[in-house]
Structures are given as C-alpha cells and as structure tokens.
Amino acid sequence: xxxxxxxxxxxxxxxxxxxxxxxxxxxxxxxxxxxxxxxxxxxxxxxxxxxxxxxxxxxxxxxxxxxxxxxxxxxxxxxxxxxxxxxxxxxxxxxxxxxxxxxxxxxxxxxxxxxxxxxxxxxxxxxxxxxxxxxxxxxxxxxxxxxxxxxxxxxxxxxxxxxxxxxxxxxxxxxxxxxxxxxxxxxxxxxxxxxxxxxxxxxxxxxxxxxxxxxxxxxxxxxxxxxxxxxxxxxxxxxxxxxxxxxxxxxxxxxxxxxxxxxxxxxxxxxxxxxxxxxxxxxxxxxxxxxxxxxxxxxxxxx
Amino acid sequence: xxxxxxxxxxxxxxxxxxxxxxxxxxxxxxxxxxxxxxxxxxxxxxxxxxxxxxxxxxxxxxxxxxxxxxxxxxxxxxxxxxxxxxxxxxxxxxxxxxxxxxxxxxxxxxxxxxxxxxxxxxxxxxxxxxxxxxxxxxxxxxxxxxxxxxxxxxxxxxxxxxxxxxxxxxxxxxxxxxxxxxxxxxxxxxxxxxxxxxxxxxxxxxxxxxxxxxxxx
Numbered sequence: 456x457x458x459x460x461x462x463x464x465x466x467x468x469x470x471x472x473x474x475x476x477x478x479x480x481x482x483x484x485x486x487x488x489x490x491x492x493x494x495x496x497x498x499x500x501x502x503x504x505x506x507x508x509x510x511x512x513x514x515x516x517x518x519x520x521x522x523x524x525x526x527x528x529x530x531x532x533x534x535x536x537x538x539x540x541x542x543x544x545x546x547x548x549x550x551x552x553x554x555x556x557x558x559x560x561x562x563x564x565x566x567x568x569x570x571x572x573x574x575x576x577x578x579x580x581x582x583x584x585x586x587x588x589x590x591x592x593x594x595x596x597x598x599x600x601x602x603x604x605x606x607x608x609x610x611x612x613x614x615x616x617x618x619x620x621x622x623x624x625x626x627x628x629x630x631x632x633x634x635x636x637x638x639x640x641x642x643x644x645x646x647x648x649x650x651x652x653x654x655x656x657x658x659x660x661x662x663x664x665x666x667x668x669x670x671x672x673x674x675x676x677x678x679x680x681x682x683x684x685x686x687x688x689x690x691x692x693x694x695x696x697x698x699x700x701x702x703x704x705x706x707x708x709x710x711x712x713x714x715x716x717x718x719x720x721x722x723x724x725x726x727x728x729x730x731x732x733x734x735x736x737x738x739x740x741x742x743x744x745x746x747x748x749x750x751x752x753x754x755x756x757x758x
Numbered sequence: 759x760x761x762x763x764x765x766x767x768x769x770x771x772x773x774x775x776x777x778x779x780x781x782x783x784x785x786x787x788x789x790x791x792x793x794x795x796x797x798x799x800x801x802x803x804x805x806x807x808x809x810x811x812x813x814x815x816x817x818x819x820x821x822x823x824x825x826x827x828x829x830x831x832x833x834x835x836x837x838x839x840x841x842x843x844x845x846x847x848x849x850x851x852x853x854x855x856x857x858x859x860x861x862x863x864x865x866x867x868x869x870x871x872x873x874x875x876x877x878x879x880x881x882x883x884x885x886x887x888x889x890x891x892x893x894x895x896x897x898x899x900x901x902x903x904x905x906x907x908x909x910x911x912x913x914x915x916x917x918x919x920x921x922x923x924x925x926x927x928x929x930x931x932x933x934x935x936x937x938x939x940x941x942x943x944x945x946x947x948x949x950x951x952x953x954x955x956x957x958x959x960x961x962x963x964x965x966x967x968x969x970x971x972x973x974x975x
Contacts, residue, residue: 667908668833668834
C-alpha cells in the first residue's frame with residue numbers, strides 16, 4: 456500500500472520534472488518572474504530589518520545634553536551641577552568632565568593621531584540629564600531654564616528623531632508584511648497561470664485519464680509537483696539574488712559606517728530565513744497549482 | 759452485471775437520445791448493440807461507463823447505481839471497466855508502452871507488475887514488437903488494437919467498445935472481433951456497438967437493436 460502510494464508520488468514528481476525540462480525557456484521565465492515576486496518583499500524585509508537593527512542601537516530615552524562654555528572652570532561646573540539638580544524636571548544629572556569626554560573621543564572615534572596634535576583640550580564640560588517627564592511642554596520649559604544658566608553654551612535634545620525613526624521602522628515592518636501578502640498572492644496567480652497553460656497542453660491526457668478511471672487527485676498530483684518545483688526554484692533564485700544584492704550593498708555601507716566610526720553592518724539572511732523563503736516559495740507554487748487544476752477540473756472536465 | 763431500467767437520456771437542447779430503455783446484460787455475456795447512426799448506441803455505452811448520467815430511470819453496473827455513485831467510486835468502477843473508444847483516444851506524445859501502462863499507473867500498480875501486464879496485453883493484440891513506437895506511426899488497425907490493449911491491461915470484468923471496427927477494412931475488423939470473442943471466452947462481459955454485419959456473424963452473440971433511442975425487439 457505504502458509502496459503504491461510512494462510509487463504514484465514518485466511518478467508524479469518525475470512527470471512534473473519532465474514537463475519542466477521539456478520547455479526550458481518558458482520554465483526559466485516563469486521561475487524568474489516568481490523569483491522576482493518573492494524577492495521584492497524579501498528585499499524590503501531585509502532593508503527594514505537592518506533599519507530596525509540600527510534603530511535599536513539608538514538611544515531613544517529622553518536625555519538632555521548640556522554643554523558649558525569651553526572657558527568654564529571646574530568650580531563653575533560644580534555650581535552649574537547644583538543648579539541643574541535643583542531643576543524640578545531633572546531626575547538624574549551626570550557630570551562629564553572635559554577630560555573624560557576627550558578620553559572617550561579617543562576610544563570611540565579612533566582619532567588618536569589627530570587629537571595628539573592639539574595643544575589643549577578643545578572639549579567643554581558637559582552634563583547628561585535624564586528628565587522626570589518626557590512631555591514636550593515640560594522639556595521645553597526645562598530647556599529654557601537651562602539655557603538661562605550662566606556658563607551654559609548649548610542645550611541639545613536630540614532623541615525625537617530617533618523616536619520617529621523607530622516609529623517609522625515599525626510602520627515599515629507592517630508595510631512589508633502587507634506587501635509580502637500581496638506578492639504571495641501574485642506568486643500563487645503566476646504559478647497558477649503557468650500551470651493553466653500546462654493543463655491546456657495536457658488536456659487530452661486529462662480527459663483520457665478521467666475516462667479510464669483517474670481520480671481528480673491523480674490528475675492534480677503532477678501539476679502540484681510542477682507548481683512546487685517552480686516555487687522551490689523561484690525561492691532559490693530569490694535567495695541567490697538577495698545574497699548578491701546584500702554583498703554589493705555591504706561594501707557600500709561599510710565604507711560609509713567606517714567614516715562614522717560605527718561597527719554597523721548589513722545582515723545576511725540566516726539559514727532559517729533561507730529555508731523559510733524556499734519553503735514558502737514551494738508552498739505558494741503548490742497552492743497555485745492546486746487552485747489552477749482544481750478550477751479546471753471543476754469547470755471543464757466531464758464526469 | 760449491467761442493468762438499464764426505464765433509462766431516458768435527454769440532452770439540454772431537449773433531444774432524447776434514449777427513450778425508456780430497459781435491458782439487462784448478465785455476467786460473462788457478450789452483447790452487440792446495433793442501429794443506425796443517431797439511434798443512441800454511443801449514448802447507451804456512455805451511460806454504462808458512467809460518462810453520461812441518465813435523465814430518468816437508472817443504470818446499475820455491478821449493483822452500483824451510477825446516478826448516485828461518488829467521484830471516487832466512479833473512478834474505481836472505471837478502473838475495472840475496459841473502454842475502447844471509436845476515436846481511440848490515444849496519447850500521441852507517449853509511446854505505445856506508455857499508452858497501455860496508463861490505466862496501471864492510475865491504479866498504482868508496482869513497476870515490475872506494470873511491465874509484465876503491458877507486454878502481456880500488447881502480445882494479446884499483436885503489438886509486442888511495437889512497444890517503443892509512437893502511436894502516430896501505427897496504422898488505423900494497429901491504433902485500434904493499441905486502444906484494446908489499454909482497455910484489457912487492467913484485466914477488467916467488463917469491456918465496453920464503441921464501434922471498434924468502424925474505420926477498419928474487413929480483414930482487420932475480423933481480427934478485432936476475434937479478439938473480443940477471445941476475451942468473452944475467458945469470462946469477460948462484453949458490450950459493444952457496431953454496424954459491422956460480417957463481424958457480428960463471427961461473434962455469434964446476443965444482438966440488441968436500437969431505433970431512435972428505443973429498443974426494438
């Protein structure tokens with residue numbers, strides 16, 4: 456029983472492969488079209504996954520950076536610290552001396568040679584304040600109060616854009632999912648249409664098979680394998696094209712990130728993601744075949 | 759084995775191909791349906807094979823009412839029927855061997871058994887040496903014999919043939935009729951339609967005449 460079942464499936468798979476090889480140009484074009492349809496959401500997913508990864512490295516907590524004038528002395532910095540701690544919206548105030556800032560700059564920015572040439576430390580004393588409330592009105596009031604303090608040079612609140620970026624990444628993720636669903640439907644339709652053309656060339660065989668006792672399942676089987684094969688190959692094409700694209704983009708991004716002293720790099724697809732893409736491609740191809748041949752059998756074949 | 763009870767076949771345009779046919783064909787019997795073109799011979803055979811459904815009355819094959827049978831049941835029934843079509847219905851993109859093996863593939867026979875049965879069927883109809891040929895290279899008579907080989911490869915209990923000698927010369931027609939006779943002699947129920955009076959004389963079987971969809975006694 457299992458032997459017969461297995462043999463029937465093997466025969467159907469062989470027949471599907473034969474059909475695929477029998478029309479190499481048409482098969483290749485279909486696989487490429489489906490591959491591109493899979494690659495579009497995959498590419499967008501990859502872009503936004505990397506943006507999300509980059510955004511997650513950004514500090515989106517509402518921090519306020521206060522830079523004193525370069526001429527401000529240590530005593531004046533102490534006085535400013537006291538006043539900052541007295542602010543009603545200040546939760547935590549951390550003092551970063553100009554010496555600490557310089558050492559940090561040497562460590563992170565790899566600018567040892569450039570900084571060694573300086574006669575004096577060009578960096579000011581600074582404070583990092585964590586506010587109690589992130590309400591825009593409270594922060595705006597706080598900024599005004601700080602700016603009015605003596606020896607304060609600049610007040611920077613630069614977390615808003617990071618928050619926006621994070622929100623954009625979440626929105627983009629949803630768009631990718633939506634686009635993925637739409638293009639998944641496109642894959643089903645493209646495969647279905649290719650198989651519809653196959654069905655038309657096999658019309659006589661289907662009719663004869665029905666007359667001599669083939670079940671709909673038997674007739675459907677080779678077309679399902681055909682669709683699955685196309686989906687599988689299209690998945691492989693999409694993965695190969697994506698990998699080539701990431702490799703190309705990585706070199707460009709790396710050149711950019713080095714100048715910003717960042718170790719950020721574009722991620723390649725993981726083995727699990729590769730398997731998922733190929734698996735989804737195979738399933739969508741199978742589904743396209745199923746819908747196409749089922750529709751044909753329902754509409755066109757006699758009893 | 760096959761029973762028609764008050765069977766009427768009416769097509770959507772209102773044409774009645776069969777008008778209240780009542781007929782029983784016993785197991786192991788050989789019956790020839792005769793009649794002019796348009797008398798309802800092919801319709802009767804299509805109803806027996808479950809290709810068409812009766813508009814009224816019933817058709818029972820091996821005690822199964824074909825109007826009530828499900829798709830899977832009908833497929834199994836057809837696997838146990840041998841069908842010889844007037845237009846052969848061969849697959850011209852496949853070899854002789856592959857055409858004959860199709861019913862066995864459908865019935866999921868093991869590969870070793872397929873080879874044995876196909877060669878036995880081809881041997882029976884005298885086409886063993888043509889197993890690798892393409893059907894297009896066969897003569898009309900050989901194509902008909904190929905169609906018969908495909909019909910008998912499953913060793914069916916019932917053989918249904920629609921004008922099996924229709925386009926053949928007398929010598930070929932005689933060979934084909936002899937084949938049906940030999941199948942019947944080993945217990946196969948044979949139901950065939952024909953115009954061929956000489957062939958009928960060779961068969962020496964029960965004759966049923968149809969005229970304008972009605973049985974003529």
